[in-house]
Each structure stands twice: as C-alpha cells, then as structure tokens.
Amino acid sequence: MSGVPGLSKSRLEALCDGIFTIAMTLLVLEVAIPAREAVHGEAELLSGLLAIWPKLLSYVASFLLLASLWFAHHFEFSFLASTDRRHLWINVGFMLCVSFVPVSTALLGDFYTFRTGVAVYAGNMALAGTMLLWNWLYATGRARLTVEGFPAAVRRGVAVRLGIYAALFVLSAVLSFLSVTAGFVLCVTVPVVYIVLQVIPHPIDEQRQGPATV
Amino acid sequence: MSGVPGLSKSRLEALCDGIFTIAMTLLVLEVAIPAREAVHGEAELLSGLLAIWPKLLSYVASFLLLASLWFAHHFEFSFLASTDRRHLWINVGFMLCVSFVPVSTALLGDFYTFRTGVAVYAGNMALAGTMLLWNWLYATGRARLTVEGFPAAVRRGVAVRLGIYAALFVLSAVLSFLSVTAGFVLCVTVPVVYIVLQVIPHPIDEQRQGPATV
Amino acid sequence: MSGVPGLSKSRLEALCDGIFTIAMTLLVLEVAIPAREAVHGEAELLSGLLAIWPKLLSYVASFLLLASLWFAHHFEFSFLASTDRRHLWINVGFMLCVSFVPVSTALLGDFYTFRTGVAVYAGNMALAGTMLLWNWLYATGRARLTVEGFPAAVRRGVAVRLGIYAALFVLSAVLSFLSVTAGFVLCVTVPVVYIVLQVIPHPIDEQRQGPATV
C-alpha cells in the first residue's frame, strides 16, 4: 500500500494523543460523590466516600492502563516513518477501544461483583491490546512503514510484550467465570505490575553512560 | 479575499483537530450503562447491556464517520497553502456540525425507530458533508488558496466524492419517511462501506514502489 | 516586567487554544434531547425537539462567539513576541471567562425569558471582551511585549473593536432590564453581525494581489 496524501504519521499521532488525553480525563466523571441531600453529618460523608472505593480503584487502574497504552503506542510510532490507509483505519479501531474505556470503567466500578462487569472490562482492554498488536505487526510487516535500519529483533520483542498484555486480560475475563473476585484483582493488578517492571533498572540500561535525549 | 493576519492554515487545522478529537471522545458519554439499583443478577446485567445495542451501534457509526470526516478534512487541507476570512468561517460552520454529532448520535440511539430521530441524524451528517464540500469548492475556486501546482483534476474528484457522501445521508433522511429501518441501516452502513473502499488496494497505489512519507 | 523563564508565548497560546476548543465542544452537552420514556409518537418527538429551540440558539450563538474570541485572541498574539508574568495571569483570567461560557449558555437556554438569565450571559461575554482588551492594552503598552516594527495604529484599532464588542454585551445586560426579549435578541445577534462584517470584502484587502500565507 502507498502512503496517504494529506496524512502524515505525526498528524495521526496527534489525533491518537488527543483521544488518549481526553479519555484519561473523562474517566473521573464516572466517580460520583455522595449527593448533598443524603448526607447529614461527617460520619455519613466519610462512609459515603469509602463506599465508592470500587469506583476509585477502577478509575486509577484505567488511568494507569491508558497511560501504559499511550506509552506503548508512542514506542511503536518511534520506529515508523510513514502511515498508509490500512494503518490509519487499524489505528482508528484502536482509538475506538480507547474511547470506550470510560464506559467499561464505569461498568467495572458499579458491577465489580458481577462476572459480566469484569468480563466486559477485561474484554475492552484485551481488544485494545490486540488492535495495538495488529497495528505493530501490520506496520512492521508487509507494509514496511518502518524507519531505515529498523532492527528485526525489535519486531518480535514488542509483539511478545503486547501479546502478553492482551493475554493477561483474556485470562482475567476467563478467570471471572471461575471467580469474579480473582478476575477483578487481576484486572487492577496488571497496570501496577507493568509500571513496576518499567521503573526497575533494566540490565541493558545500566550499560549506557547517561540519559539519552529521545 | 486576502489572507488573515494572525491566522495561519496550521492554527485553523489545529482548532479543527481539537474539536474532532473531543467530539469523538464525548460520543461515549451518551452510552449509559444500566443503573446499579435496577440490576439484581448476572442475567439482568447481561440483558441490560444487550438492550443498549442501538446506543452502541450509533456510537461506533458516529466515531467512524467523524474519523472519515477528519481524514477528508486533512486531505483537503493538504492541498491548501493559506486561509482567508471566509474560509475561516466556512470551517467554523463545519465545526459547528461536527460538534453537534454527540447530540444527534444520542438522538439516534434513543429514537432509531422514529423517523425524526433518523432524519435529524442523517441531516446532521449531510450538512457536515455539504459544509466540507463548500469549504473545498471555495478554497480551490475563486479564492485560490491552493498550493502551487495544484492538479485541476483533484478539484473535481474530491468534490464528487464529498457530493456522494452528502447525497447518501440526504437519501437516508428521505428513506426514513418510507421505512425508518431502511434509513437507519443506510446511516450506519455508510462508514463501513467508506472504510472498506479505503483499505482495498487502489490501482493507482499499486504502481508506486513503496510507502511514501506524507 | 521581564519574560518568564520556562514559559513561551507559544505554550500560553496552546493552553488558550485547548481551553477554547474544549469549551466550544462542551457547549453541546447542555442541549438535552427529550427523554425516551416521555415520547410515544413522532409528533411528540418533533414537538419535543422544537421546544428546545432556545437551547439550540444559545448553543449556536455561544459557539460562534467563542470562535470570534478565539480569532481575536490569535490576532492579538500575532503582534506579540513574548509574554510575562502579569500577561500570563491576565490570560488565565480571560480563560476563566471562556471556560464559564458553557454554564452561562445553559442558563441562557433555560432562562431566556428571565432578566437574570440574559444579564448573566451578557455579563460573562462582556467580561471576556474586557479581559481581552486589558490583555491587549497591557501587552502593547508599558510592558512592550510586541514584535519589532509594531504599527502604533493597530493598537488603537484593535482596542476600539474590542471595546465595541464588550460595550454591546454591557448594552444587552442593561437592555434586559427594560425588555428581556430585546436583551436576548441583541446577545444572539452580535455573533452574526460580527461574522457578516468579517466576510464582506474589506477595501484594504482589495488592494492586495492574492491570498497571503500567514
């Protein structure tokens, strides 16, 4: 496929960045505080706020997951030199999954004790990961949208990591049929594990002399 | 007309990009999940979620239509070198149509069995297409805002495609007076057909050697 | 006053652009369509939609007014070379007025027959215009934030136009105490007049040879 006249890689990236940013900020609209009329004292307000912990936990987990996907999307694009029509529409499909996260997060917050609530949330995240994987395999495969000197080893490495990400959410969905709690715990644990793995020093990083400007 | 001091083509594009991105992400706010109090079991939650299929379908169709319009808008702007005051206000009118899509989408999701619901949605989309067509005819016509060496054949080609796009939604609106279902089906089919036409290889693309960076 | 380390004119412009874009798109959330349960036939839906005309008119007027302010803000910034701390906070005050427009628009849509509704809306717009005027007078005055070769005549010309804009809304607010309808009509007429004045050919433009890339 050819490049797309009028559409640069950077414009597509800007559209995706915008949708990520707005979806991340809209998440908080799902956190409903107690109604003023229903609260008559400090104790009631405090217990009302503690009662929305599943909403708060879902919000934090989704915020961190969207930040992870944003980072992974940037990582992918840093190896690309151009885009084409199919690549554009795979990205739009990915964005559709991202823009749906506020709804599935609201569902998880309200229905974290229901198999359906956990499965829809995990399914949304698994689909987002799969679209990002497809995006990567397409761009680095036959379509050859990559920068010159693209290291072949990176293709496999990124694909494996995205595959694991999607598989963990498929596992959460399946798990929720055995134990809803286990599925829910796995869903909100994935971003934490991801971030911990990100911030512990990588052996390969240690060999470098200092921070690189990228 | 002259150029506009203080307003560049790129700033106008940035404003339009922003409104597209936000409208696309706000669409999801119209997808209301079942209320927690009304659900007492898995079966109820599942049937509650299945019952909002018209909302989900409208959301997906509008997301894809806005992505198509965003792409068409970029395509137009890639042939322009400048903007002027009239061009600015035609674009603002186009943006007004785009920013209204979350409302007409909510209307379609709630009232897809009502002629009025389908006709307002189709009318919104037809008007957006018409504004984009006016935008194009103005910029490539007397106002001569185009880049140097603008191929005259492109003017007609883009105009025909935008005309077909707008006509399909006028048809949907008319159709809804005969059969509401037919009008609704046409509305949600247009984006799918558009994308399929986009991603099948174009004969002209096949002649090129590789992906072009645009 | 000195420049602000870490804050460029372009970053401040980007913040303002973002708030404009989001405020313009959030306006539509105030347009509430009839509730599904309350509608039992085509006639009811149609009359329900016709009944929200004040909401629709307020939305269109505010969208066009925000687009005008956005354009005026860009026009101002095109003559500036830098920013400083006071200029930053005057801009933040202007942004506060802009971000409040969705609320005053909702108020106008619901209470267009109430003096208070019209006066608050007109007051919001008058204050926004005044802040933009202050912004201009400060930047082009003692603070000397202007580009080299800034034409002195422009200072006065822009100030007069912004003064007229603010005065028209002060007039709307005052008028609403005599006749609420007159105040309302003036409010929604201003953007239309502004745009008509923008798109009719300017004598000075006619002298130029072609569109300038700005």
Add this chain to the structure above:
Amino acid sequence: MSGVPGLSKSRLEALCDGIFTIAMTLLVLEVAIPAREAVHGEAELLSGLLAIWPKLLSYVASFLLLASLWFAHHFEFSFLASTDRRHLWINVGFMLCVSFVPVSTALLGDFYTFRTGVAVYAGNMALAGTMLLWNWLYATGRARLTVEGFPAAVRRGVAVRLGIYAALFVLSAVLSFLSVTAGFVLCVTVPVVYIVLQVIPHPIDEQRQGPATV
C-alpha cells in the same frame, strides 16, 4: 537510568498540557444551575444563583490552582533536557492527581462545611504538590535529566517553593479539624496569594532591560 526510546520530553509535556487543559475546562461541569421547573420568578432565579456561591468559589480557586500547577510544571520542564521511565511514571502520578481535581472540587463545593470535604480537597492539592516536588528532585538529582549548565541554586529554590505550596494544603487539612471554615478559607486563599506574589515586580526582574522571549 537511560532515556526512553520513543518518548521525548516534548511528548510527555504535551500529554500533561492536554490533561491540565481538559481538567481545567471540566471543572465548570460541576457548577449546576437551578432547575427550570423549580424557578417561578426573577427573585427565585437570583437567589438560586447566589446559593451556588460555594460551587463558584471552588471552581475559580481550582481553575487558578491548576493554572499555577501548569505554570510550575512548565517551569520545571524548561530546565530539563530529557526524560526517563521513572520520570515518566512520576509524571503520570502527578497527572492522576490533576485529573482528580474536578471530583475534589465538586466535593468542596457541596461539602465546604464538612471537615471531610475540605480535608479531601486539601489532600488532593497537597499530593499534587508533593508529586511535582518529587518530579523535580528526581529529575534534577541522581537522574541528571537537566540541561547543560543547570544552575544548582535553582534546584533548592524551586524545591522550597513547591514544599511551601504542599505544606499550605497540609496545613489546610489539619486546620479543618480545628475549624472547617478556617481550612476552607486557607484553601481558596492560596491561589490568590500565589498570583499576587507572581505579578508584583521581582527585584531581580527590575535589573533586566526589557522583556525576554522565552
């Protein structure tokens, strides 16, 4: 730690800018105007609007506080040359605090006479300040992400100011246990004091000849 392939300082800044802008504009959604049905005359509308003063005050205070944090964040980034993985995730944590401000603002507006309302708001702001302080100490410390020739005195100066900012909100939270009113007043006073300190001439500024373009 090394730099992050695929993630530049400027992209991270753009993500943060986006979340700031959207959070600032979403604040206004918490300002609920009186319902149309409940108002039967001018006097009722006026008193209904005056009754939401705590909502309006919270909105203005939060808008100004977010603008201050945005400015402080830019100030920090102006001294940085690169980012790394840990820096990215500290920033995401900061953004999580920023994105939560619309909720804590709604809480303050509804429950400004409740210790819990004031303490949660102050806690949100104190945490945001602490994350920004951590961000700064990390980037200018062992990670050495700073620009060449970074003046050592700046590190301490900025850290002290961010520490005072966070401490003032810790104080507000503590104060609210003695007097809720005092805690509330301190919360909404901080942004005003901050801005006044910003706009009075700094002795160091007076020595410069004119505005610097930064």
